[in-house]
Amino acid sequence: MTTLSIRGLRVGYGRRLVLDDLDLELGVGVHGLLGPNGAGKTTLMRVLATVLRPDRGDVRLLGQPLADDAGLRRARRRLGYLPQSFGFYPRFTVREFVEYFAWLREMPPAEIPLAVDRAIERVGLLDRADDRMKHLSGGMLRRAGIAQAIVNDPGLLLLDEPTAGLDPEQRVEFRALLRELGLDAVVVVSTHLVEDVVAACARVSLVDNGRLVFTGLPDELIAAGEDGDSGDSPIERGYTAVLRGAREAAR
Amino acid sequence: MNRVLRIELRRGTAPLAALAMFGAGVWMLVVHPDHWAGRWAGLANYFRGSMLILCALMVAAGAWQAGRERRRDLDELIGSTSRPGWHPLLVAWLAVALAGSVGVLVAFAGAAVLVAPVATYAAGGWWWTLLVGVVALGAATACGTLVGRLWPLRVAAPVAGLATYLGLGVLLYQDTTAAAWLSPVHSGWSVHWVVPDRVIAGQVAWLLALTALLLAAAARRWRVAALAGGVAIAVAVPIVTGPGPHRLPADSGAVELVCTETGPQVCVSRINAFLLDDVAPVAQPILARLDGIPGAPRRAVDHAAAPTGTPDTPDDGTIWLSLEQQSTVRGGLASPDGLRADFRAVTWPQCPAKPDREVSQQVYLVSGLAAAWLLDEWNPTDPAPAPAPADPALESLRAMPLVQQRAWFAAYLDAAARCDVSALLTLGRPR
Incomplete structure (x- = not known):
């Protein structure tokens, strides 16, 4: 079932075109979004997070068109978002911070306390729930950021570089959490870490120079690579092969 | 919303605002106890006089709170949530306004504990003067909120506070005109004067409309802002075209005379009656010295009870005593020699x-x-x-x-x- 639909998306900053005529349809599951720096991944995530209005194109999140205010609000209620640059209020405790975002996402007040504890537990921060945000390490802050993103059990979860700052053990736990979340929600993970994609994503999309150049299964991306391609792992070789092919086709 | 308000009250700018306002309130009260001691109206008027400092602090606190999202790089994340932007803005404003008001009111409540056992006149509508001050603190916070939204720089808060202090200070120089009513700062009317209900109602409506206008502008709710702006103008026009603050009537209850029953007559107004036992021992020996001298005053009376236009120099057997700032914190006479100096008018x-x-x-x-x-x-x-x-x-x-x-x-x-x-x-x- 398609729950995220993008048609003819075009976004530019001034004269520079960042996303050009991009089409994408995603259903329930974990989707990896790969691409080199400056490819347009974060811009695409910001459009999906409804904080950046596209110049052109039709975007529907969870069946809601973003063009009308009522649809936008309905979509935002079921949206979870962790931006690449994640800020926080240092004097808030983890629990207060997550609760604040549950309120901002218009969760029913009676459900908030339980949902907050559950979200904090899922990211493994329950023992630090009453610590102030300013006392957390970088990895813990990232997990607190994920907790605020999942507190409302989102139908669409957008995570931009979510594993940055996590240690290997935390990344393993996080991938398990992603798989769990992907059972009944659309999860889009933008990342540079291709091993995360292999381990946790059901599908993968590759963006380059503002265009979608690949979408398919991780195994299909792996299969696109050959022994002669650069990269230390099969998926890295597939990644570089797809990019090279897309760039050659564009010339 | 209650839970989020509690979070803001504990973790936002609110605790700092409360502390700053409490400290400022205590400082203001300690600097000039003679301006408020012993009189409820004096305390309320002094609260309004302190608005020059208090409003500046609230503007700074509001600006600091409102610039927090962008300073902390949270504006994008908050922008992706479904709750309308004016909800968190309103909660943040409310938390700061509430905490700051409570902070300064606690300080003034301490002063009220000292006034209560001394005061001899409780009527006069002084609480309306106080209420206008509290509403003004909300308006000042809203002003800061708008500033913080427009300029989320750290320096915006102190600069906005300083600008408010200077702006209100300049307005004080215009306090002879009716436009002075639009300023929250009290322009120095006497404790026995009574501000007309029409003016009080106008001030409250003006400050509420101004608050709504500033908050709506901060939240970019332009229709609400236009409506609130229209109401603010509609309320302000009759205020600025009416009489100014220097033609206020006296409160007849406050200036009712209370006189000594023995010795040369010394009378004070009801609002200063707590001073009579201290004024009489100073004034009566002087009046006794004058007794029987042709052309000398026979009685001393509180100037608060003097009809409008009464000259300072006596010509009807009365010497007028100025008791406006003549009270200690515990209700005694602040300066007996100052009181004696009032008799110099005789000569x-x-x-x-x-x-x-x-x-x-x-x-x-x-x-x-x-x-x-x-x-x-x-x-x-x-x-x-x-x-x-x-x-x-x-x-x-x-x-x-x-x-x-x-x-x-x-x-x-x-x-x-x-x-x-x-x-x-x-x-x-x-x-």
């Missing part, structure tokens, strides 16, 4: 404003001699000042029999009333 010569300078100086010395005799100034009540140097003229006057001293003073009053300079100069050399 003022009724001379033109710009006589010959040399003559004026000599007349002044004679008037000082008369005042020194009247106030028995070789025996001051306050031992702190150094004793005055011996004055040969005063020594000569004191050396005369009492009957002659009184005759000398009667002659002085007669000459002073006629501004008979030659007679006054002759009297300046008593033999």
Whole structure:
């Protein structure tokens, strides 16, 4: 079932075109979004997070068109978002911070306390729930950021570089959490870490120079690579092969 | 919303605002207890006078709170949530306004504990003056909120606070016009004056509309802002076209006279009645000294009860005493010598404003001699000042029999009333 639909998306900053005529349809599951720096991944995530209005194109999140205010609000209620640059209020405790975002996402007040504890537990921060945000390490802050993103059990979860700052053990736990979340929600993970994609994503999309150049299964991306391609792992070789092919086709 | 408000009250700018406002309130109260001690209306008026500092602090606090999202790089994340932007803005404003108001009100409540056992007049609508002040603090926070939204820089808060202080200070210089009513800062009206209900209602409506306008502009709710702006203008027009703050009527209950029952009559207004037991021992000996002298006042009365336009110099047997800032924290007389100095008005010569300078100086010395005799100034009540140097003229006057001293003073009053300079100069050399 398609729950995220993008048609003819075009976004530019001034004269520079960042996303050009991009089409994408995603259903329930974990989707990896790969691409080199400056490819347009974060811009695409910001459009999906409804904080950046596209110049052109039709975007529907969870069946809601973003063009009308009522649809936008309905979509935002079921949206979870962790931006690449994640800020926080240092004097808030983890629990207060997550609760604040549950309120901002218009969760029913009676459900908030339980949902907050559950979200904090899922990211493994329950023992630090009453610590102030300013006392957390970088990895813990990232997990607190994920907790605020999942507190409302989102139908669409957008995570931009979510594993940055996590240690290997935390990344393993996080991938398990992603798989769990992907059972009944659309999860889009933008990342540079291709091993995360292999381990946790059901599908993968590759963006380059503002265009979608690949979408398919991780195994299909792996299969696109050959022994002669650069990269230390099969998926890295597939990644570089797809990019090279897309760039050659564009010339 | 209650839970989020609690979070903001504990973790936002609110605790700092409460502390700053409490500290500012205590400081203001300690600096000038004589302005508020013993009188509810004095305390309320002083609260409004303190608005110059308090509003500046609230603007700074509001700006600091409102710039927080962008300073902390949270604006994008918050922008992706479904709750309308004005909800968190309103909660943040409410938390700061509430905490700041409570902070300063706690300080003033401490002062109220000192006023309560002393005050002799509780009516007069002083609580409306207080209410307008509290509403003004909300408006100041809203102003800061708008500033913080427009300029989320750290420096915006102190700059906005300073600009508010200077702006309100400049408005104080316009306090003779009706436009002064639009400023939250009290422009110095007396404790026994009563601000008309129409003005109070207008001020509250103006400040509420202004608050709505500023918050709506901060939340970019342009229709609401336009509506609130329209209401603010509609409320402001009748205020600024009405009478100004310097033509206020006296509160008849506050100026009702309470007088001594024995000895020369000393009367104070009801609002200053707690001072009567301290005023009488200072005023009665002086009145007793004047008893029977032609042209001398027979009674001393609180100036608060003086009809509008009453001259300072006595001409009907009454000497007016200024008790406005004459109370200690515990309700005693702040300055007995200051009160005695009010009797100097008895000896003022009724001379033109710009006589010959040399003559004026000599007349002044004679008037000082008369005042020194009247106030028995070789025996001051306050031992702190150094004793005055011996004055040969005063020594000569004191050396005369009492009957002659009184005759000398009667002659002085007669000459002073006629501004008979030659007679006054002759009297300046008593033999």
